Amino acid sequence: MPPFPRLPAVALLLAGLAPLLAGCSPEAAPPETPPRVVASHVIQADGNGAVTRLSGRVKAAERTALSFEIPGEIQSLSVDVGDTFAAGDTLASLDDARYRLVAQQRRAERREAEASLAEKRQDYRRQASLADKGYVSDTRLDTARAALDTAESRHASAQAAVALAERDLRLTTLTAPYAGSVSQRQAEPAERVAANQTVLEVISDREGFEVETSVPETLVGALVEGNIHEVRLPALGDASSPATLRRLGTQPRSSNDYPVILAVDEPPAGLRSGMTARVALSLPAADGAAGLPIPLTALVYDGEDSAHVLRIDDDHRLERVDVEVLRLEEGRARVRGALAPGERIVARGAEFVDAGQAVSLLGEGPERYH
Incomplete structure (x- = not known):
């Protein structure tokens, strides 16, 4: 039998190790898919309302319509719409010539009443002194007393007339009741206005x-x-x-x-x-079951009357939660289901991810660029 050819020692060694090396080499694993980045929303309680x-x-x-309590012709109107003023500032005034004359007349009438009162008072004192001595009758004393009473009444009336005339004179000036600004102007200089006719509408800065x-x-x-x-x-x-x-x-x-x-x-x-x-x-809510508000974009409709959302658990995996849509509001929906305030759900694009899928939250962790 012919002898086997001799192989180099290194070749024999490699041939013996080949099966062993082949058994220890793992198959190449597919690269792991990174979690999908999603926008999230934290459910907030709003009192179930x-x-x-x-x-x-x-x-x-605080707003007021300003007017004069007396009639007259507007002499000046120093403010217009949008102008500001301080409390006590003069805003408008009437021609006061007539009111000054009336005040002067009432003061003259008061002086006349004062003179008459002084005379009647002196006459009564004299008659009372004579009556004490028996020189005049009681009738004459009563007449002097009545004349004094009349003079006192006329004097009181004259004083009241002066007070009213001076008040009217003061009312020819329209002053600001508080600091504020003019919202409307309803009269002009030289215009004749009636008592209590609105001249300015003003608003306050304090309230x-x-x-x-x-x-x-x-x-x-x-x-x-x-x-x-x-x-x-x-x-x-x-x-x-x-x-x-x-x-x-x-x-x-x-x-x-x-x-x-x-x-x-x-x-x-x-x-x-x-x-x-x-x-x-x-x-x-009238029935205490108004549900929780979520973004409209978080809803995934499964049919005409059914919908679900995807809740994000603590491990950033998605869970499907069926919900009942109670009401649609401006930009959001009010739903009822196995949700609670503080839980996080997918806010947008929930139709592009699935329950059980791992996700990454937009704005958290390192940014991924594709």
Whole structure:
């Protein structure tokens, strides 16, 4: 039998180790798919209440229509719409010539009454002295007493007439009751105005602003004075402020709408009377089961009457939660299901991920670029 050819020792060694090395080499694993980045929303409790959104208008909390209490011709009107003033400033005045003459006449009548009173008082004293001595009758003394009473009455009347004339003279000047600004001007210089005819409408700087709106009769019973709501001002970049319900009207306007006044608790800079406002009234649920508010974009509809959301657990994995859609509101839905305040759900794009999938939260952890 022919001898086997000799192999080099190194070759024999490699041949023997080949099966062993092959058994110890793991198969190459596929690369792990990174978690999908999703936008999330934390469910907030809002007292299980509904939010009713209404339109309203901003007004100064303290406003007044100013007028003269007496008629006359306007001599000066020193302010116009938008002008500001301090308390006690002169805003307008009437021609006071007639009122000065009347005051002078009443003062003259008072001096005449004072002279007559002094005379009657002296005559009565003389008659009383003579009556004590028996020189005059009681009848004559009674006559002197009656004349003195008449003189005293005329003097009191003359004093009152002077006071009224001087008051009218002072009323020819219209002064500011408080610091504020002019919202409307309804008269002009040289114009003749009647007593109590509005000349200026002014607003105060000291009491802030309020929003006036109206609610249907079905909501009146759910509102409580002193409760906090929210107002937004579109003209100021949709700035918002808490607003306290100050007054609820007792008489309806047209269509059974009742007026509601809310005080703007934190007026944003630039707020002016007359601006439009959007009012969000937070109302308690009548049945205590108004559900929880979530973004509309978090809903995934499974059919005409069913929907679900994807909850994010502590391990950042998704769980499907079936919900009942109770009501659609502005930009959000109110739902009922196995959800609780403080839980996190997928806010957008829930239809592109699945239950059980691991996710990464947008804005948390390192950014991924694809």
